[in-house]
Amino acid sequence: MEKEPSQNEERTPVDKQSYQELIGSLLHLSTFSRPDISCNVNMLSQFNQDPRKQHWNLALSVLKYLKGTINSKILYSRTGKPISAYSDSNWAEDINDRKSQSGIVFVMAGGPIDWESRKQSIITTSSAEAEYVTLTSAAKKAKYFKLLLVELGILSEEQPIEFIH
Template sequence: MGELTHFLGVKVVQKPETGEIWMGQTTYAKNVLEKFGMENSKPVSTPVDMNSKLIKHTDDKEGVDSTQYQSAVGSLLYLSTRTRPDIAYAVNNVARFCAKPTKHHWTAVKRIMRYLNGTLNLGLLYSKDKPKECVGFSDADWAEDQDDRKSVSGYMFQISGAAVSWRSKKQTCVALSTAEAEYMALASAAQEAVWIR
């Protein structure tokens, strides 16, 4: 059957001479941008505008087509869970508003697509020269949710220089301090570390 080159929309480039394997979804990302008319958008350097906080729909906010919004978020979710951990937090953030999205939420989705437009060729690069041990990172954004003040946890684990496991999710209870939010994020990362081991 030969060397693996594509798997479920993920392109795999194997370089035996350098001991590297690259995995990415350039074609899929281009198709997503074309589907939502963002292929000629101006690229941005980050997937999230940190000065803009998303809140739930209120009566004075103008809604947008929820079907289109859900389709866009679903397309971005596929990218963020396969080969693009760099957009995981941003996609998690917009996915919380699929029931009643507003123009503000749609602007946040379009920003992620603008970021993708400038980073189409990014992916995961595994190298035999990088450490084989599993290295993990965790972080928390204390009281990030403007509606219920819950924090957001995130973790990532690397092997051979690239991510093998990552997640961004809202915590289930309200943390009373940044330290408590960080401990909850660390506990979630420790559970994943035990599973990976």
Template sequence: MKDLGLASRCLGIEFHQDTKNHSVYITQRQYTEAILERFGMQDCKEVKTPIDINISLTKPERPNERLMQQYPYQRLIGALMYLAVSTRPDIAYAVNLMSQFNTNFTVEHWVAAKRILRYLKGTVNYGLMYQRTNKQLYGAVDADWGSNTVDRRWYSGYAFILAGAAVSWEARKQRNLALSSVEAEYMAISEATKEAIYLRGTE
């Protein structure tokens, strides 16, 4: 075996290590720039949020195969998914939301998905900074019970922080129905607790 020194890049993830200050910054700048160029958005106008909070997307009654063939929607969501699970928890909810329309989307969905690219354009340097702290692992969890008026499936999300940045996160639409916001909160806490038990077991 040969010691190649500190890792600088692996699987599209860039590592910037500062041994003096005991910190590691991971980002996917090059990967993000490649996505922007791949979908012709390298010169797009930036936005401050990955999704419009007032948007209300629904699935068409029937898929329009002819229209969907005109847009590389699934390829875009797949590319964004790798970002969302690797170094960009800030787009996890938006990507999860848009992935629900992979097999049935319209131009409106395509425009909403490209908004994530416009957000990435202005946040291309974002990443995760880990540095030595005296804080133990801690997490935050929340549930959104009432905003989905289409099928009433609720959303939940959590993030666990260690060394100053997220080490585990999730944002997803739940399969089961909750009869109240309290029930949704309890179920969200249950999911986060499972992850907490797993993470504490790996310390």
């Protein structure tokens, strides 16, 4: 039977270069094709300068998740639905600096066309304030997408971008 690692074992430093290479590869995936791992990879990337065994193990669990979902794909098809913007945040998730995490996904033609997961730049004092910060960022992006898609002739000026929270 495998023993549980002690707290000291979990805090053991790991090879910095190997950790950074793994996180860099995961960041590439999360940026270009796997929005489902964005939040986790974003949080793990904070430890690039001083990675510990617990961070390495968490990064390996992301790899395990990817292996289990290797056949997952983003499929686009005509749905006739408006562009949808989904947003969410957590409040003061990071115990080190008490900053919140924002997540935004824009969906068009049945698949994501843009996504982001990032730590908020300010310390919010409530979950409502954290949500407002995320919604503000989503509204800015929605304005940009609307202007771009109208100019490309994909949307008309009257077509809305639906916000789902």
